[in-house]
Amino acid sequence: MNSDDVVLRRAGPADALPAADVWLRSFDAALPSVRRAHDDAEVRDWFSRVLVPQYETWVAVTDSVVGLLVLNGAELKQLYLDPAWRGCGLGDRFMSLAKQRQPDGLALRTFQVNQSAQRFYERHGFIEIERTDGLRNDEREPDIRYVWQPQQ
Template sequence: MGLSHAGRVDSATPRRASLEDAPAVAEVLLRSRRAAVDAIPPAVHSDAEVRDWIRTVVIPEREVWLAEDADGRPLGVLVLDGEWVDQLYIEPAFTGMGLGSRLIQLAKSRRPAGLQLWTFVTNTAAQRFYLRHGFTVAETTDGSGNEEKAPDIRFIWAAL
């Protein structure tokens, strides 16, 4: 018998992603965004464009962490770009089980001087998550600076 969802999350180990992981990273991101359709604006890029961006930009130029269960199934992705949490996505069936918290702790350990990130105003679950993890609101915008043109919030975290 296989591991339960909680068992898979408990066994999940983050590791640096390589170019060979690009398809898995892209699929976690795409499935997570589709599951959050009510909380985020519609995608402005096709799935093919996202896959290409992950392969040609994200993995080569950013610090990408892929969390996999004991069987090698991808469950979560963390992308750091300097002090920015550029992407944090968990497979939809595994949200709320602590993996996002583990990945944000990893981000804090990798960037002890501080972090910042953007999330959409409509993504209230993400806002609660980041506030719970010690982030504070730095600014709110009308969205004119993002591709989706949707109001967003910049959160910051600074070690005490």
Template structure:
């Protein structure tokens, strides 16, 4: 089984992160509306994610296979190439983000059963579900929280 490496992202990783974000969303979450162009995705990561978040990336076979982005006590992004699902990439990225945090919150879509199972296995507890009126996609979502023991 090929190994992967983790490291903090740099600005030079940003285009690959934006591309992987779009790829995973369209592949694994086909029910979500496609609200932005690839150029808008890149601008979002450039202007909002990279300046304010701790971003970790996973690489294997000389390419990006996953990333996580967190700010303060929020995990805003955790995306893994579907070819690498179930191989420890998401868990490793989540562990890197949790290292110095006593608490971590996140939102995921209610229909994303795979993510919900993953977070629950990682010790996250459901806080609340919503009708989606507060998110851009207008899709029902779920707030989860993890607190260090």
């Protein structure tokens, strides 16, 4: 699979459920030890009612949605790829897009158990600034806060 064949575009209402399904598959594959705080129906409802209409949501599309990026200003809220598309350069394309959209800097959180995400973000210039016990996230899973600032 070649990420150059994938179109990145803003998500519309019809993309909410396919994007939610990518999120569900990706979360389950990448984070098998993390308890999901919401069931499948709640995740799909959240994508349809909140995430796509209220946030800057981007999707990666081939014949179907294969990835998503969600920004809330300078906060990178979500970056998930269909498991079959990991390692194909699609995450790098999403990260370039996020930095273009927020050239003054970005912040995000990732779970401490998600070492592949930590390596990805650190490779893209993000620096760890805080570790938490997870009491502030729905999953109650310890996490890490990262920031990226452009080179001056």
